[in-house]
Amino acid sequence: MTGTGTPADARRAVPRTDAVLDSPDLAGARERLGRRLVRDAVGRAQQRVREGALAPDLDAVVAAVLADLPPTASSLRPVVNATGVLLHTNLGRAPLSAAAVRAVADAAGTTDVELDLATGRRARRGRGATAALAAAVPDAGAVHVVNNGAAALVLACTALAGGGLDRDVVMSRGEMVEVGDGFRLHELVASTGARLREVGTTNRTTAADVAAAFEAAEREGRRVGLVLKVHPSNFRVEGFTAAPGTADLARVCRSAPGGRVPLLVDTGSGLLAPRRDLPDEPDAASALRAGADLVTASGDKLLGGPQAGLLLGRADLVEQLRRHPLARALRVDKLTLAALEATLTGPPPPVVAALEADLGHLRERAQRCAAALRTADPDLDVAVVDSEAVVGGGGAPGVVLPSVALSLPEAFAEPLRRTGQPEAVPVLTRVEGGRCLVDLRAVLPHDDALIGALIGALTGALLAARR
Template sequence: MSRADRAPGASLPRPPSIDRMAKWPALASLIGRVGRPLVVEALRAWADARRGEADVADEQACARWCEHRLADLARPSQRRVFNLTGTVLHTNLGRALLAEEAIEAAVAAMRSPTTLEYDLADGGRGERDDHIAPWLCRLTGAEAATAVNNNAGAVLLALNALAAGREVIVSRGELIEIGGAFRIPDIMARAGCRLVEVGTTNRTHLRDYASAIGPDTAAIMKVHPSNYAVQGFAKSVSAAELVPLAHEKGLPVIEDLGSGTLVDLESWGLPHEPTAREAIAAGIDVVTFSGDKLLGGPQAGLLVGQRACIERIAKNPMKRALRLDKVRLAALEATLRLYADPGRLAERLPTIRALARPVTEIHAQAERLLPAFAKALGAEWKAGLKQVRGQIGSGALPVDLLPSVALAVTGRGLDRLAAAFRRLPIPVIGRIEDDTLLFDLRTLDDEPAFVAQLEQLAPELFLLSPERGRGRERGRGAREPSRPPLLTSPPSGREEHEGASPAKKP
C-alpha cells in the first residue's frame, strides 16, 4: 500500500531499527561479501527511501534492494574485456598482456618480502635497478641501464638530469604530441630545459643542428614520431650522422624511441621498427623506451646508454618519485629474461604472439565462430566474415596495418548492438566502420569463454530493442584510436592518437 492509498489519519509503517535489519538472515550473504558498514549504509538509504511504505519492513524486498544498490561497489571497476577492436596494444584497454612467467613473478613478489633493495651477500642495502639493469645491458649492448614508471617519466628524467637550465636541440619534425597531451615542448619546460627548434616540419638537415649549437647547448634530442609519418618531400637526420657532430662538440644525444623494441619484428614478417640495440650501436648516449608496448611487459620507462649519463640520471632526486615498485620490477625482469630465447618469444610473449599470428589461423577461427555468433544475433542483424586491417597501436608503426579477419555485422541499430556486447559478463569491445560492426579476431585468445557467453546476448538485445530502449541513454565503449576507412593498401600517412574518441560509422 502506498502513501496515496492510505486512509487519512492512519499511522505510517515504521522501519525496524538499522541494527535489527542488519541481523536479518536474508542479508547475511551480502554482509559476508561486502562487509557490515556498507550494508548498514544501504539499509539507512532503504529506510529513508521507503519510509511510510508497507514494504519498509519486508526482509526479502530490502535484501534485493540492498543487493542492487551495492552491486557496483562489490564489483571491481577494472573488468576483463575481449579486445576485438583491431588494435593489439590498445591504450584504453591496458596495452600489453603479460606473459605467464611475468604474472607468476609479480604474484610471488606481492605475497612476501623480497630482496628489492637488500644485498644477501653482505647483508647491506641493495639497489633496485640491479634486478633489471644487467638484462637491459645484455639485450641492448648498453653500458648501463635504469628504469622508471613510464616512458614519459624516462624522457622527463633524462632531460632534467642532463640539461636542466640549458638548451636542447630538437627537429621541428619531431615535436610530437601523443595521447594524454604528452607534448615534447611541454615536457622540455617541465624538465627545466629550453627548447631550440631546428629545420622544418618535413625537412631537417645536419647543418641545421650544427648552426644551432652554442655555448648554452646541453644536448641534442631525437624523438620517434610514434603516431604519425611524414612522407614525400621529407628529410631527417639519422643517428649515424648526428652522433659524430654531437660528440665532436662534447654533447650527449638522447633518443626517445617511444614504443621501442628489443628484437627485430621482421623475424615475424612485420615491418621494421627501430630497436634499442640499433640506437646504442649508432652511438646514442641515452635511449628511452616503454616496457608495456612492443616489449610486452608491465608499464615502465626504460633508459639505457652510456654509463656516465645513466649514472647522472639515476642520481637525480626526481628518480625516487618515478621509481618502480617491487611488483613491476619482478614482472619486468621475468619479461626481459624471455628475450634470452628469442626463438620462443612468439610462444611465450602474448604481444609477439598476437602480432605474429597468421591470417590463415585467424580465418579458421572466424569460420568456427560464425555459426554460433550468427545464431546469437537473431534475425535483426546479418553476420558474416570480413577481411580487415588492424594496427599495432600505442604509437608503434602507425602507417603499417595488420591483415586480419573480423566477425562483421550489418543492419540497423549497430550502436544498440555494440552496447549489448559491452553488457555481457565479459564485455566485448569492437569497432564500427563503414556501417559495419567489426570484431577483429587477431587478439581473441580465449575462444571457449567468448562462445559460452553468446547465449546471454539475446536478453541484452531484448532490453536494448528500440521499443524497450527508447529514452535510455546508450552506453559507450572503451575509446580506441581513430581509424581510417578500410584500405586495400597502407595509407600514405595517418595519425594515431592514444586515447582518441571511438571510431564511428559515417
C-alpha cells in the same frame, strides 16, 4: 495515529541497516569488498523499499544488495578489446601475460623488493627487473626504470640540461610530437628548465643543422647538454622529407666544439630489438649500436609489459640519471618491477601473440563463433568479414595488420559495450560502414566464448526492441 500506508509505516517496514549488514549471506561480500561498499548498497536497497519498488523483507533486501554489488572493490572493469587496435591507450595499452599477472599477485604482499635475503641487508631495488632488461638489450652499458616514457625523458633532460644547468636541448622541428591529451614533448622538455634549441624545418632536418646549432650555442657562450631524437610514432610525414639517422647524429655529437654531447633517442613504441613485421619501427638495440648514448622506451607498448619508462645506454650517464634527486620521485613500485621482469623473462605477452596471429586461425575462430550464433538464432544477421587492425598506442603509424571480424548490425555496438549486467565483461568493438565489427586480432582465444555468449544474450532483446 498514523494510518496504514503512510510514510511512517513505510519507514518502519524497512529492514534495519545493521540487520541487513550482519546477514550471513553478505559475509563473503563484506570480506571481499569491505563494509563501506556493502553498506552503500544496503542504503540503495532500503531506498527502493521506501519507494515501494522492493518488498520490505530482509531476504529480499539482502538479495537486492547482492545483485547490486560490484565484483571487486575497484571501479575499473575488465573489457574485451575487439576494436582492432592492439595497443589501445584508453584500454590501458598492453594487457599483461599470465606470467606477469601471477608475478604482480605474488609481489602484492610483503616481498624482498629492497632486501638481500642471504645477508639480511638492504639491496638494489628492482635488481631482478633491471638484470632482465640488461640481458634483453646487451648493447646497453646500464639500464634504469622509471614510471613511464615521459618520466624517462624528463629525468634525462633535467639531469643533463635542466634543473638549474640551463643548457640547450637540440631538437628537430619535425619531431616535436604531440601525444595523448594534448601533451607536447617539446613543452615537456622546456618544463625541466632546459632551453630548447629548434633546428631544421617541419619536413627536413639534416645533421648539418645540428652541427650549426652547436656552433651557434658556442657563439652565444652557451653549452648544449643534450641532442634529442624523437621517433614520430603516431604520425607520418611523406613527400619532400629528410631526417638525420642516429649514426649521423652520433658523429656530429662526438665532434661537438665543446666536447662530446650526449645523444638521446626516444624510440616511441618500446621495441627492444628489431621485428621483421615492423621494419620501420626503431628499436633500442639498433639505436645503441648506431651510436646513441641513451635510449628511452615505454614498457606498456610493443614490449607488452606494465607502464614503465626504460632508460638504456652509457653506464656513466645512466648512473648519473639514477642518482639524480628526481629519480626518487619517478621510481616504480614493486608491482611494476615484478610485471616487467616476468614480461622480459616469461612467455611472449599477448601483444606479441596478436602481432603474430595467423590469419587462417583468426578466420577459423570467427567462423566457429558465427556458426554457433546462427545455430542459436538462424535469423541473426552475422557474417565473417576481412578486417584491418593497427598497432596503436603511438606505434607503427600507417602499418595495417590484416585481420578477421564478426560483422553484426550496428545496434549491437552500444549494448556490447554497456552490457547492462554488472557481472558481464564489456566488449569494445568498432563501427564501420554501418556495421558493428568484432575484430579478433587483439582478442584472446579464451574470450571467444564470452563474446558469443554476450552476443547471444543481446540478440533477443534487440529483436524485441525493433518490434
